[in-house]
């Protein structure tokens with residue numbers, strides 16, 4: 544089974560973890576974007592990492608990973624709501640042709656931290672409306688997606704965490720392990736548990752991460768370990784955009800700006816960066832938008848481009 548997350552616990556070694564494997568759900572993202580191989584594959588790794596992180600952090604809401612880049616990629620965004628769905632997008636730097644050739648093995652740092660100005664942000668948006676949104680922004684630290692996430696977890700959660708990630712045009716996968724606190728009735732004699740499980744994790748290849756199910760990955764890596772496995776939890780691609788949200792975004796843009804677009808075009812067309820859905824507002828629709836109460840919120844994560 545792919546397009547799922549699988550939790551596991553290696554109790555004697557005081558290590559817990561998650562495995563993710565994506566196929567059809569990942570292709571929903573790939574099919575919506577024209578991207579160089581390296582940019583696409585790093586996005587796949589970020590999707591896998593975000594899903595692993597969302598499954599690990601104790602939080603009821605949407606986890607959003609964002610990387611603001613200063614290289615060929617200006618922005619990566621991955622959003623994981625608590626219902627097992629996700630969406631993801633990339634924005635290339637202005638002037639960079641999305642069909643540009645960048646070798647597939649190019650590390651994340653070369654794409655988003657070419658001049659040392661990359662930033663990595665994790666946002667937690669509570670499920671309940673009105674609850675405060677928390678955001679942690681850290682400088683970009685590391686070469687690969689896995690290293691950036693490991694450094695973030697070490698800083699923010701202070702839990703030793705390791706990740707192995709891989710993606711290609713059709714599949715994306717990853718493994719996350721975390722060291723559990725050793726108190727609370729866990730055996731202390733297995734002192735090399737954490738290094739041993741990490742060493743086993745290091746043996747996984749990108750090909751394996753992209754070709755087998757979470758159950759097979761767990762078996763291949765930890766067949767000698769005494770482990771407990773949870774039920775696989777299904778994952779799917781879904782976008783949160785709606786006409787209402789786009790209307791809210793146009794209101795934030797302001798009446799003057801919207802009117803200036805309408806002097807050049809019959810309609811304002813807004814396309815969602817995540818799913819490519821187009822929303823069209825004619826002059827009447829736009830006038831109605833500005834008759835209502837002031838905009839109170841906007842979908843800052845969608846941030847679609849107004850094309851005119």
Ligand SMILES: [Zn+2]
Nearest residue numbers: 782784815818
């Ligand atoms: Zn959308």
